[in-house]
Each structure stands twice: as structure tokens, then as C-alpha cells.
Amino acid sequence: MEYDEQHLEALAVSLNDPKVREEYKAPYDGHKCSFVPRFLGGFIVMAGNIVFGDTPSYLKFRAVEVIARVPYHSWDSAAFTILTTCYSNAAKALELGHTSRFARMAQDNETMHVVVISELSAQEEQANVIIHTVIPMLFAFFYYWMSYVLYLLKPRYSMELNYLFESHAFEQYSLFLEQREHDLKRKPVDSEYLRWYGRHAKSHYELFELIRNDELIHRNRSIREIEEGHLR
Ligand SMILES: [Fe+2]
Ligand SMILES: [Fe+2]
Known part of the structure; x- marks a missing residue:
């Protein structure tokens, strides 16, 4: 089962191998996005870099x-809303079901x-309440509604x-792992939440490797949703 937690965890671990990762990554590297997502995505990344800096850090x-x-x-949530009116269309329900399953796991x-x-950033860096707490909340609010409306429309x-x-x-x-490899390998991880989730990472390095792999899975899966769900 593709959205089984154990399957996803095994996939994330397998992507630690550079060869496996490259093979998994390559087919979706060149995806040509439409103008609207390119414009919005470019704006969000640029604004994020201005506020949180170009250099990767725990607080970024x-x-x-x-x-x-x-x-x-x-x-x-958007898929749930659409089903309030489209429940008699089984094909549409299946398309929405695909998205919901992916979305819940992710x-x-x-x-x-x-x-x-x-937890780690509290040990490593000093946060500024406006920059590191309030601004991300505002970003998240607008990004939520942007994603919601876009999903309904297109x-x-x-x-x-x-x-x-x-x-x-x-x-x-990837850049963070490269720049801070030595330092990250020396730092142990001890998180009750991580254990509860079912993930095992001994060092910050191992944790960030797996998180990097998760993001690659999310990246590829977003395009597979378009292909397999036949999304407009
Ligand atoms: Fe992600
Ligand atoms: Fe993430």
C-alpha cells in the first residue's frame, strides 16, 4: 500500500543512498510548471529568502x-468541500480520494x-518572535488559502x-547537510515526538537526511498526483 506509513518510512530511508536518490529524483527534475505557480512560487521563495536569509539554518x-x-x-479540506456536492460522481470521488490520502500522510x-x-532550534539558535513566529504564521495563513482556492479552481x-x-x-x-556535515554528525537527537512518530535518527545529520528525503517524496508525489489523478 503506497500510503502505508511503514512503506513511506522505508522509502525515505532508501533515499539515503545517493544512487537510489538520483534515480528517484531524475524523472521529475525537469517538470515544466505553468506561469501562475511559477510566479507564486517564485514570490514565496524570494520573500522567504529576504525575511529568513539565503543561508539554511534551524530557524529558517x-x-x-x-x-x-x-x-x-x-x-x-478542499477535497472534502468538493465532495459535499460531487458525491454521486464516483470518478471524481476517486480523484479526490487520491489527493486526500497523499495529503493526510504528508x-x-x-x-x-x-x-x-x-525542539532542535530551541537548543541551537535564538528566535525573534516577529521574524520567526509571527511572520511564518502569516505566510502559512495566506499559503493555506492560496492552495485551497487554487485546488478548487485549478x-x-x-x-x-x-x-x-x-x-x-x-x-x-541538501545545502545544510553539505555545509554543516561535521557539526550535525556530532549532535545527538533525543525527541519523544520523533519516537512516537516511528522514526529513528541518532544525530542531527541523520534526521536532516531523512527530512530532505521526505521533501523529495512530496515533490515527486505532487507531479504524480497530476499524472495519475488526471488533474486539470
Ligand atoms: Fe514537504
Ligand atoms: Fe517538511
């Missing part, structure tokens, strides 16, 4: 994760990211916007 990732988790809840996964990264655009945001997250985690 905390903000990214506050924002990155909302489209999944938004799609689940939102739990993203929630784990934000909770655990928040689901393909909403998936492509997510593809771009997840691509950015994947690149930032």
Missing part, C-alpha cells in the same frame, strides 16, 4: 516547515518535521506550486 527550517505543511491540510510527516525541528496549479516549494526545501536541506 522551522519557518519553512510551518508554511510547508499547510497545503496538505488545505487540499484535504501533513502528519510535515507536522513531525516542524515539531522536531522546533488543482494542477496547486500541485505545481507545492512542487516548487518542496523543490526549494529539498535544495535547502
Whole structure:
């Protein structure tokens, strides 16, 4: 079962192998997004870089994760809304069911990211309430409704916007692992939430490797939703 938690966890672990990761990543590298998601995605990434800086950091990732988790809840909610009127259309219900299953697994996964990264950032960096708490909440609010309305009007655009945001997250985690490898490998992880989720990571490095892999899964899956769900 593709959306089984154990299957997803095994997939994330398998992507630690650079060869496996490259093979998994390559087919969706060149996806050509439409103008609207490119414009919105470019704006969000640019605004994020201005507010949180170009360089990856614990607090930048905390903000990214506050924002990155909302489209999944938004799609689940939008799909639920559409079914209030489309329940007699089984084909449509199946299409929406695809999205909802993906969205439910991904939102739990993203929630784990934000909770655990928040725990780590409290030990590592000093947060500014306006920049690191209030602004990400505002971003998340607007991103939620942007994803919701786009999903109702043009689901393909909403998936492509997510593809771009997840691509950015994947690149930032890859850069962080490269820049801070030595330091991250020395730091142990001890999180009750992570254990409850069912993930095992001994060091910050191992944790961030798996989170990077999760973002790649989300990125690819967004485009597969378009292909398999035949989204407009
Ligand atoms: Fe994430
Ligand atoms: Fe993600």
C-alpha cells in the first residue's frame, strides 16, 4: 500500500543512498510548471529568502516547515468541500480520494518535521518572535488559502506550486547537510515526538537526511498526483 506509513518510512530511508536518490529524483527534475505557480512560487521563495536569509539554518527550517505543511491540510479540506456536492460522481470521488490520502500522510510527516525541528532550534539558535513566529504564521495563513482556492479552481496549479516549494526545501536541506556535515554528525537527537512518530535518527545529520528525503517524496508525489489523478 503506497500510503502505508511503514512503506513511506522505508522509502525515505532508501533515499539515503545517493544512487537510489538520483534515480528517484531524475524523472521529475525537469517538470515544466505553468506561469501562475511559477510566479507564486517564485514570490514565496524570494520573500522567504529576504525575511529568513539565503543561508539554511534551524530557524529558517522551522519557518519553512510551518508554511510547508499547510497545503496538505488545505487540499484535504478542499477535497472534502468538493465532495459535499460531487458525491454521486464516483470518478471524481476517486480523484479526490487520491489527493486526500497523499495529503493526510504528508501533513502528519510535515507536522513531525516542524515539531522536531522546533525542539532542535530551541537548543541551537535564538528566535525573534516577529521574524520567526509571527511572520511564518502569516505566510502559512495566506499559503493555506492560496492552495485551497487554487485546488478548487485549478488543482494542477496547486500541485505545481507545492512542487516548487518542496523543490526549494529539498535544495535547502541538501545545502545544510553539505555545509554543516561535521557539526550535525556530532549532535545527538533525543525527541519523544520523533519516537512516537516511528522514526529513528541518532544525530542531527541523520534526521536532516531523512527530512530532505521526505521533501523529495512530496515533490515527486505532487507531479504524480497530476499524472495519475488526471488533474486539470
Ligand atoms: Fe517538511
Ligand atoms: Fe514537504
